[in-house]
Amino acid sequence: MNDFEAGRPVVLRGGTVLPMSPSGSRRVLPRTDVLVTGDRIAAVGPELEAPEDAVVIDASGGLVMPGMIDTHRHMWQTALRGYGADWTLTQYFVWFYLEHGKLFRPEDIHAGNTLAAIEALDAGVTTVVDWSHGLRTVDHADAAADALESVPGRYVLAYGNIQQPPAEWTAAPEFRDFVRRRVTGGDMLGFQIAFDVLGDPSFPERPAFEVARELGAAVTTHAGVWGATSDDGIRLMHEHGFMTPETIYVHAASLSADSYHRIAATGGSISVSTESEQSAGQGYPPTWAVRAHGIPVSLSMDTSVWWSGDLFSAMRATLGADRSREHLEAHAKGETVTHCGLRADQVVEWATRGGARALGRDDLGAVEPGRKADLVLVKNEHSPVSFPILNPFGHVAFQAQRGDVHTVIVNGRVVKHEHRLLGVDLAGARAHVERTVEHLRSTMGDAAWEKGMNPDIPSAKVLDNPYTYTDYRSDATHRL
Numbered sequence: 001m002n003d004f005e006a007g008r009p010v011v012l013r014g015g016t017v018l019p020m021s022p023s024g025s026r027r028v029l030p031r032t033d034v035l036v037t038g039d040r041i042a043a044v045g046p047e048l049e050a051p052e053d054a055v056v057i058d059a060s061g062g063l064v065m066p067g068m069i070d071t072h073r074h075m076w077q078t079a080l081r082g083y084g085a086d087w088t089l090t091q092y093f094v095w096f097y098l099e100h101g102k103l104f105r106p107e108d109i110h111a112g113n114t115l116a117a118i119e120a121l122d123a124g125v126t127t128v129v130d131w132s133h134g135l136r137t138v139d140h141a142d143a144a145a146d147a148l149e150s151v152p153g154r155y156v157l158a159y160g161n162i163q164q165p166p167a168e169w170t171a172a173p174e175f176r177d178f179v180r181r182r183v184t185g186g187d188m189l190g191f192q193i194a195f196d197v198l199g200d201p202s203f204p205e206r207p208a209f210e211v212a213r214e215l216g217a218a219v220t221t222h223a224g225v226w227g228a229t230s231d232d233g234i235r236l237m238h239e240h241g242f243m244t245p246e247t248i249y250v251h252a253a254s255l256s257a258d259s260y261h262r263i264a265a266t267g268g269s270i271s272v273s274t275e276s277e278q279s280a281g282q283g284y285p286p287t288w289a290v291r292a293h294g295i296p297v298s299l300s301m302d303t304s305v306w307w308s309g310d311l312f313s314a315m316r317a318t319l320g321a322d323r324s325r326e327h328l329e330a331h332a333k334g335e336t337v338t339h340c341g342l343r344a345d346q347v348v349e350w351a352t353r354g355g356a357r358a359l360g361r362d363d364l365g366a367v368e369p370g371r372k373a374d375l376v377l378v379k380n381e382h383s384p385v386s387f388p389i390l391n392p393f394g395h396v397a398f399q400a401q402r403g404d405v406h407t408v409i410v411n412g413r414v415v416k417h418e419h420r421l422l423g424v425d426l427a428g429a430r431a432h433v434e435r436t437v438e439h440l441r442s443t444m445g446d447a448a449w450e451k452g453m454n455p456d457i458p459s460a461k462v463l464d465n466p467y468t469y470t471d472y473r474s475d476a477t478h479r480l
């Protein structure tokens, strides 16, 4: 069907390469080629010799960077894209946890996951942790895994179930059976266990941690979420010895310095979802605080029920929130920030290498020979925003957007080229999602559906203004 099917070598010619190598993330390589053979980056350098059968992609005028990595996305919820735009976290909990989450059938999980996976690839997000907490039966879990295996990206299924305590569902024989059947240690579909630690002093989550340890699976947990999880959960995990380097703490937005010390000391990482924290209410996006603790950071989008499923938005929002807080903290002391602490190259690093580090995947997140060929070419000849590229990191963080993703390569395979996805059934995904929306809407009823999407607006009075003229008309008339 196209030039890219046969596993031919690929060479990206003449782009500006952002290697994001651990040895120096600010490095930029102008007019550089990247050669891909098999599933690996074979060479990076100027005017490379490529095998005769290599497909040539003209990367001139564009930026070649590692595929981006999202460490926390509830992919099943993408079937309801944008539905919760005006929600708070409380409304989200009521809708999904208490009222309607149980309406999702396995085919609905499949529909959401498939669309989310396609959406991620399109935006240059080549690895996504599917924080899949709608798996109330193993049939749901099989549907989630089937969907992820049907789209040519790299995924980590973080298995969760909000309808049962984690100690229960992780102890179920069918869960063990799922792990035996589906967790094969393959390169394209990883596995984690996803649950939250609610701070009960008896630490009822302990058996779930023990299962994770026995299975060799990392735990990912929503930590520091205002009104839900707090310092108590972190302290309990620490005291019971379950804070480990592979643990991912999502949000970590309302924690004290004591919790950050515990995370830093045990080597875990924080997944920051700035757009989410800014509008749902978990707490202030925490990069401004965690930077001081030296805790590794990765970025995530959380859920397309509210937010955009691309990491350009995440980078932009994170820079803004961090700098905004730095200015505010200074102003509160009567001081002025003259130099930004957080730089554009740092958020690009968090969106790429930071995710690789969080997932223990040293073979991802950098454009270097020997690493896996997960690559993104940002280039858009039809866009007035595509030039001049004077500051490549600033361009990625503040200028580029998903429409500028020209080419995406995952595991050596070209999955998007000249702004078009290859080998992806978008029409099929659309039909599935339409069936899911119809199922949810008809089961809930139109009134509940509309009410869920349009929460009440708190009444707010416009303040009296002491500078308003009250009689200028009559004054003017009198003078006439």
Ligand SMILES: [Zn+2]
Binding pocket: 072, 074, 131, 222, 250, 302
């Ligand atoms: Zn989340």
